[in-house]
Amino acid sequence: xxxxxxxxxxxxxxxxxxxxxxxxxxxxxxxxxxPTNFAEMRRSIVYPDSAKNNNIEGAVVVQVLVxxxxxxxxxxxYSGDSVFYNVVLDAVSILKFKPAKYxxxxxxxxxxxxxKFALGNKNxxxxxxxxxxx
Numbered sequence: 001x002x003x004x005x006x007x008x009x010x011x012x013x014x015x016x017x018x019x020x021x022x023x024x025x026x027x028x029x030x031x032x033x034x035p036t037n038f039a040e041m042r043r044s045i046v047y048p049d050s051a052k053n054n055n056i057e058g059a060v061v062v063q064v065l066v067x068x069x070x071x072x073x074x075x076x077x078y079s080g081d082s083v084f085y086n087v088v089l090d091a092v093s094i095l096k097f098k099p100a101k102y103x104x105x106x107x108x109x110x111x112x113x114x115x116k117f118a119l120g121n122k123n124x125x126x127x128x129x130x131x132x133x134x
Contacts, residue, residue: 023065024102026111033066033097033109041094047117051083060084060115062092068106070097076110081117088115 026032035041050056060080067073072095078085092113100109 021108023108023110024100026100026109029100029102029107029109031101033070033100033111036070036096036098037094041091044094045087045091045115047119048083048087051081051117052119054083055119056081056083057118058084058116060088060117061112062088062115063110063112064092064095065108065110066097066099067108068099070099072097073108080115084115084117091115 058081060078062078063076064072065074065076072092075089075092078088080088095113099106100111101107
């Protein structure tokens, strides 16, 4: 019985390891994933109150794995101020993509999605101060 188990196990492990599909990065594929509902995602973003109250602005980048059907399969690395973390995750969860292609086949692909958080009234107040001084 032990011999059968060992032989069976030796065949299963390599099969399992090789059955996993390769994941690419956007610079490796012929066509990178492209968002199909970007406008909807932008409308869903609400500037965090804590960031507004403390005049926090900044850039955020989140890495996502887009699968062969254009859905986000996994969220990877996040860089940027943590005050924007939940807002970015909520926004990313809405996104749908046209999947990446490599050699004519749809493939899983990691890509970075940038966000820029800026308080709009900051520039307006500077402009009004400049106009008043003239």
